[in-house]
């Protein structure tokens with residue numbers, strides 16, 4: 001193997017490192033809706049803390065606003081101790097170099113009913129349980145559920161389970177508890193079974209990024225193969241180096 005192919009492999013490996021060095025935004029409690037006054041903690045989980053990730057948001061009142069402007073920052077996490085309906089919006093982590101994390105939609109209601117739905121995309125084939133709850137009473141009230149404005153079911157304890165979710169389950173969900181009111185709507189995103197991390201992008205993914213997922217997993221697999229090759233190559237080179245040193249010592 002000549003120097004050029006060695007350089008090429010090293011280049012591929014660093015590209016892989018760069019593309020997989022992603023941040024993930026997680027939310028605690030892990031749900032997409034909150035009541036006014038709730039405590040919410042957001043954090044950027046990063047592979048490389050030196051990348052300097054910043055937590056930002058777009059809401060109706062601010063654009064690309066950093067945590068310092070709306071929460072209490074502490075390293076890579078950001079807490080909102082009393083969340084307000086004006087905090088509703090899209091949140092993400094962003095590095096100086098440009099790559100951004102997954103996007104998270106948070107909806108805060110001043111009303112008395114929320115739909116507890118997954119804040120992160122759910123994987124194809126998984127079961128998803130939604131809970132319709134009120135702020136004050138125990139969450140065992142009869143609720144009705146809607147997907148894209150169409151009635152989908154009624155449950156006497158406020159639960160709805162979607163078994164083996166598929167892409168066709170993607171949509172805008174909301175619920176209603178008689179006598180208490182309606183929840184805000186939340187989008188449920190279903191991801192391909194083979195992608196374990198959100199696709200690396202430098203721009204927000206379009207609402208229907210269905211086609212990009214297989215490509216991403218192919219790229220990641222190809223990248224992994226490259227890394228394995230480089231490691232094997234390095235091992236061989238080191239061995240040769242040691243061998244020639246030993247030979248040199250014996251002579």
Ligand SMILES: *[C@@H]1O[C@H](CO)[C@@H](O)[C@H](O)[C@H]1NC(C)=O
Nearest residue numbers: 057058063064090092103204
């Ligand atoms: C946030 O708002 C800015 C300005 O309107 C827009 O360019 C950007 O795409 C938005 N980001 C997200 C993640 O929605």
Ligand SMILES: *[C@@H]1O[C@H](CO)[C@@H](O)[C@H](O)[C@H]1NC(C)=O
Nearest residue numbers: 028041072073074077078079
């Ligand atoms: C944010 O909340 C988390 C979880 O409750 C806590 O561990 C962390 O110390 C808080 N950070 C700040 C800056 O308040």
Ligand SMILES: *[C@@H]1O[C@H](CO)[C@@H](O)[C@H](O)[C@H]1NC(C)=O
Nearest residue numbers: 131138139140141157158159
């Ligand atoms: C409400 O439902 C939960 C399960 O979701 C159950 O554990 C609990 O006992 C119920 N509470 C009442 C008051 O029925």
Ligand SMILES: *[C@@H]1O[C@H](CO)[C@@H](O)[C@H](O)[C@H]1NC(C)=O
Nearest residue numbers: 103104105186187188189207
């Ligand atoms: C956020 O909500 C908008 C509109 O409700 C939807 O189009 C978008 O896909 C959602 N994004 C995520 C990451 O759930």
